Amino acid sequence: MTKTLNLTLKVWRQKGPDSGGRLETYNAENISTDMSFLEMIDVINEELTITGKEPIAFDHDCREGICGMCGAVVSGRPHGPEKGTTLCQLHMRHFSDGDTIVIEPWRSRAFKIIKDLVVDRGALDKIIQAGGYVSVNTGGAPDSNAIPIPQDTAEKAMDAAACIGCGACVAACPNASAMLFTSAKISQLALLPQGRPEAARRAIAMVRIMDELGFGNCSNERECEAECPKEISIVNIARMNREFFKASFLSEVK
Ligand code: FES
Structure with missing residues (x-):
């Protein structure tokens, strides 16, 4: 049965490669457990856009675990908590109602942050x-x-x-x-x-x-x-x- 979750997201926001960045907090409400992690960010972005705010930049393409475009560190783990799963294939059913999720870009000297969660690979x-x-x-x-x-x-x-x-x-x-x-x-x-x-x-x-x-x-x-x-x-x-x-x-x- 489809359930919904209310979550607190702490997302790394950074305007550009040379700007400073910080974690910003968002409430993600009524998130279906059938959604993928990226679909959950889509929902947040829709709300940000409607209220005239800058959506969260993140990389993605196939959303089928094939292209290698997606990726973020989710509460300390690249691609999140599920083994052998890309971020685009991670489903929200693996999280619990009331969770706080910290979302950060890949961090490495060789990967410059372009914007928010997007890095230059x-x-x-x-x-x-x-x-x-x-x-x-x-x-x-x-x-x-x-x-x-x-x-x-x-x-x-x-x-x-x-x-x-x-x-x-x-x-x-x-x-x-x-x-x-x-x-x-x-x-x-x-x-x-x-x-x-x-x-x-x-x-x-x-x-x-x-x-x-x-x-x-x-x-x-x-x-x-x-x-x-x-x-x-x-x-x-x-x-x-x-x-x-x-x-x-x-x-x-x-
Ligand atoms: S978007 Fe292609 S692997 Fe995730």
């Missing part, structure tokens, strides 16, 4: 860009399917490829490390024969730019794995480290 795009293209021409689907890949390896590659690049791993990590993200992107290609020709160059380039962009190091806190909406394993970080060290010993890689 362009640094993650730069890491992918540094990885470059795969040069192997596999031909059409029947040809590429003819390349024998053990089932277990294909599944590990697919699990790494499930990363949607939302940045929750960075937000969750006390060091603001992007190692889970970078390692997933390195692993999804390094595991497959089609990704091997550039594997060494790719690992060096992606790790190098990740460090340059100001992300922190991994100190095995495992917060990234715990908060990743796609439940990417930190096994990928160990694989990335192996790939990086192997590549560092190859003389042809500069």
Whole structure:
């Protein structure tokens, strides 16, 4: 049965990248437990707009857990309290009547706050860009399917490829490390024969730019794995480290 909730929201409001920000309090009344978290913010924004106030800026696109655009820290947890769930797929039934919910943007030196809950995650795009293209021409689907890949390896590659690049791993990590993200992107290609020709160059380039962009190091806190909406394993970080060290010993890689 659909129930309704009355909530107190404390939302980070910040006009722009160089302005100061602060938590502002809003009452969210008669929120249906069937609503998603973003739909709840939509309702608040409608009320703010009607009363001539600035709506809360937040990122979103697919609202299906696919694109990686949404994300905010909800009462201290990236994407909120549900495991393996993006903010757009988080439902209000996971909250209780009378709750106070604190909503903040991802916080990291590499992610500048653009406005309110919107941050610039362009640094993650730069890491992918540094990885470059795969040069192997596999031909059409029947040809590429003819390349024998053990089932277990294909599944590990697919699990790494499930990363949607939302940045929750960075937000969750006390060091603001992007190692889970970078390692997933390195692993999804390094595991497959089609990704091997550039594997060494790719690992060096992606790790190098990740460090340059100001992300922190991994100190095995495992917060990234715990908060990743796609439940990417930190096994990928160990694989990335192996790939990086192997590549560092190859003389042809500069
Ligand atoms: S809006 Fe696309 S993953 Fe949430």
